[in-house]
Amino acid sequence: MNQEGILVVVSGFSGAGKGTLIKALMETHDNYALSISATTRQPRAGETDGKEYFFVSQEHFKSMMESDALIEYAQYVNNFYGTPKDYVEKQRAAGKDVILEIEIQGALKIKKKFPETLLLFVMPPSAQELKRRLVRRGTESPEVIAARLKRACEEASGIEAYDYIVINDDLEACVAELHSLIQAQHNRTANCLELINRVRNELSLL
Amino acid sequence: MNQEGILVVVSGFSGAGKGTLIKALMETHDNYALSISATTRQPRAGETDGKEYFFVSQEHFKSMMESDALIEYAQYVNNFYGTPKDYVEKQRAAGKDVILEIEIQGALKIKKKFPETLLLFVMPPSAQELKRRLVRRGTESPEVIAARLKRACEEASGIEAYDYIVINDDLEACVAELHSLIQAQHNRTANCLELINRVRNELSLL
Numbered sequence: 001m002n003q004e005g006i007l008v009v010v011s012g013f014s015g016a017g018k019g020t021l022i023k024a025l026m027e028t029h030d031n032y033a034l035s036i037s038a039t040t041r042q043p044r045a046g047e048t049d050g051k052e053y054f055f056v057s058q059e060h061f062k063s064m065m066e067s068d069a070l071i072e073y074a075q076y077v078n079n080f081y082g083t084p085k086d087y088v089e090k091q092r093a094a095g096k097d098v099i100l101e102i103e104i105q106g107a108l109k110i111k112k113k114f115p116e117t118l119l120l121f122v123m124p125p126s127a128q129e130l131k132r133r134l135v136r137r138g139t140e141s142p143e144v145i146a147a148r149l150k151r152a153c154e155e156a157s158g159i160e161a162y163d164y165i166v167i168n169d170d171l172e173a174c175v176a177e178l179h180s181l182i183q184a185q186h187n188r189t190a191n192c193l194e195l196i197n198r199v200r201n202e203l204s205l206l
Numbered sequence: 207m208n209q210e211g212i213l214v215v216v217s218g219f220s221g222a223g224k225g226t227l228i229k230a231l232m233e234t235h236d237n238y239a240l241s242i243s244a245t246t247r248q249p250r251a252g253e254t255d256g257k258e259y260f261f262v263s264q265e266h267f268k269s270m271m272e273s274d275a276l277i278e279y280a281q282y283v284n285n286f287y288g289t290p291k292d293y294v295e296k297q298r299a300a301g302k303d304v305i306l307e308i309e310i311q312g313a314l315k316i317k318k319k320f321p322e323t324l325l326l327f328v329m330p331p332s333a334q335e336l337k338r339r340l341v342r343r344g345t346e347s348p349e350v351i352a353a354r355l356k357r358a359c360e361e362a363s364g365i366e367a368y369d370y371i372v373i374n375d376d377l378e379a380c381v382a383e384l385h386s387l388i389q390a391q392h393n394r395t396a397n398c399l400e401l402i403n404r405v406r407n408e409l410s411l412l
Contacts, residue, residue, distance in 0.1 A: 121395070127408030153409045156402070164390065165398040177393070184370065184390045187383070189327070192371040196362070202333030203359045 005033070005092040006185050007114055009100045009107045010178075012122030013152040015134040017168040021122060022099055024175045032182075033091035035100045038064065041079035054084070072102070072109040081106070097182055104158040111161070118185045120178070121162040125169045127152075211239070211298040212391050213320055215306045215313045216384075218328030219358040221340040223374040227328060228305055230381045238388075239297035241306045244270065247285035260290070278308070278315040287312070303388055310364040317367070324391045326384070327368040331375045333358075 012018045026032050038054040040061045049055045056064070061080045064070050073082030083100055091098045100110070110117050124130040130152060134145045159165070164181050168174045185191065218224045232238050244260040246267045255261045262270070267286050270276050279288030289306055297304045306316065316323050330336040336358060340351045365371070370387050374380045391397065 123401070123405060127405050127412055130405075130409075131412055149409065149412050153406075156406045156409055159402050160395055162395050164393040165395055165402065166393065167401070180386045181390050181393060184387050187370040187372065187387060189366055189368050189371055195329070195373070196365050196371065199329060199333050199336075200359075200362045203336075203355065203362055206333055206337055206355050 003095055005031075005094070005096040005098055006182070006191065007088070007092065007098055007100065007110065007117040008182050008185075009102060009110060009117060009119045010122060011102065011104055011107055011120070011155075011162070012166075012168075013124065013130055013155060014148045015130050015137075015152075016122045016124050017133065017171070017174075018101060018122050020171065021166075021168055021174055021178060022101060024171060025099070025178055028175060029179055031095070031097055033087075033096040033098050035083055035088050035091075035098050037081050037100075037102065038070070038084055039079060039081045041081075071113065072106045074103070074105040074109070076103075083110075104155060104161065108158075108161055116185075116188065116190055118164070118182060119162040120164050120166055120181065121159050122166045122168050123159075125167055209301055211237075211300070211302040211304055212388070212397065213294070213298065213304055213306065213316065213323040214388050214391070215308060215316060215323060215325045216328060217308065217310055217313055217326070217361075217368070218372075218374075219330065219336055219361060220354045221336050221343075221358070222328045222330050223339065223377070223380075224307055224328050226377065227372075227374060227380055227384060228307055230377060231305070231384055234381060235385055237301070237303055239293075239302040239304050241289055241294050241297075241304050243287050243306075243308065244276070244290055245285060245287045247287075277319065278312045280309070280311040280315070282309075289316075303391075310361060310367065314364075314367055322391075322394065322396055324370070324388060325368040326370050326372055326387065327365050328372045328374050329365075331373055 010018055010022060022034065026034060036050065036054055038056050038061060040056060040058050043049065043055050064082065065073060069085055070082035071085045071088060073080055083102065088098050107119050111119055124133065131149060134140065134148055166174060166178055216224055216228060228240065232240060242256065242260055244262050244267060246262060246264050249255065249261050267288065270288065271279060275291055276288035277291045277294060279286055289308065294304050313325050317325055330339065337355060340346065340354055372380060372384055
């Protein structure tokens with residue numbers, strides 16, 4: 001199949017378990033690389049530069065935008081978020097499938113730019129379960145939970161733009177499913193053109 | 207996900223091993239049903255009515271065409287081949303994924319009629335390997351082998367219309383891959399609309 005890694009966007013409601021899922025996927029398979037976004041927002045307690053995000057100044061972010069160093073960027077409230085191009089390209093060239101954990105705005109921009117990108121949307125088995133998980137975290141106030149559920153409502157309107165839905169019910173089964181969906185992408189006809197053309201040439205010479 | 211079975215077309219060069227592959231898939235998983243085509247051609251030695259094909263008269267075939275009892279049909283030389291609708295619909299309604307082993311003409315017609323159909327193309331790892339397999343069968347004359355390779359050349363021009371390529375190298379690995387590609391289709395967003403809308407409604411009521 002293709003030697004180059006594919007680009008995979010994983011989105012999903014806050015509380016759907018994207019983070020845990022992606023972490024487990026990276027731990028159980030070595031063919032993935034996780035893209036880290038750059039952002040102008042301040043790090044929260046416990047966040048480390050280069051781990052959750054690359055925390056950069058507004059000025060630095062603007063220079064990245066201007067020098068075409070981001071494959072997509074978006075603004076939420078007063079903060080910018082973007083995907084550095086350099087890392088993604090290097091990892092793909094090395095054959096790694098690159099995971100971007102970004103929101104729908106960015107997902108749609110990437111799909112437009114790279115139509116073979118796989119867009120995956122992680123859902124909880126039910127809205128009640130989503131609420132339970134947000135409450136169980138115990139880190140957020142009722143107001144924040146309400147805001148997240150409202151946000152989930154809004155995000156839900158964009159789901160149709162995604163290629164596949166992943167129901168995060170059982171973690172292990174879900175990781176296996178995610179891996180299988182991503183690997184299937186290597187068999188997409190558009191990702192096998194080199195092989196197809198080789199066999200075609202060979203056939204014509206037989 | 208969706209309760210209804212999906213429609214899967216498996217095509218591929220003669221000698222690529224489609225038949226063996228599909229047989230192994232059916233034997234190792236019980237969620238598949240194999241559609242049997244109707245044809246007006248004469249049965250060959252060893253072929254049984256209702257197994258390889260439903261062998262019907264030209265008249266009977268025409269009445270099926272006229273009563274909309276075929277989901278697609280095509281003519282090769284003087285013979286008609288078609289897919290009976292009744293079996294496919296019953297099996298899908300029962301939740302079985304229905305496999306159609308048909309050629310590109312029929313595949314394109316089905317995709318047009320049912321856009322969510324999965325089109326899979328089975329390829330040998332190389333043209334030389336295809337030739338080796340055709341020769342190894344020992345059932346065909348050099349002329350027939352040459353004709354099949356020529357036909358493979360022609361069919362190769364249509365591969366881009368397929369969704370996925372399956373390389374038939376190792377049978378067991380290939381069956382697992384085929385199964386995984388087909389099951390992924392159940393996660394297609396278009397096949398999960400019921401679930402998406404349920405969660406959306408639930409979210410709006412929280």
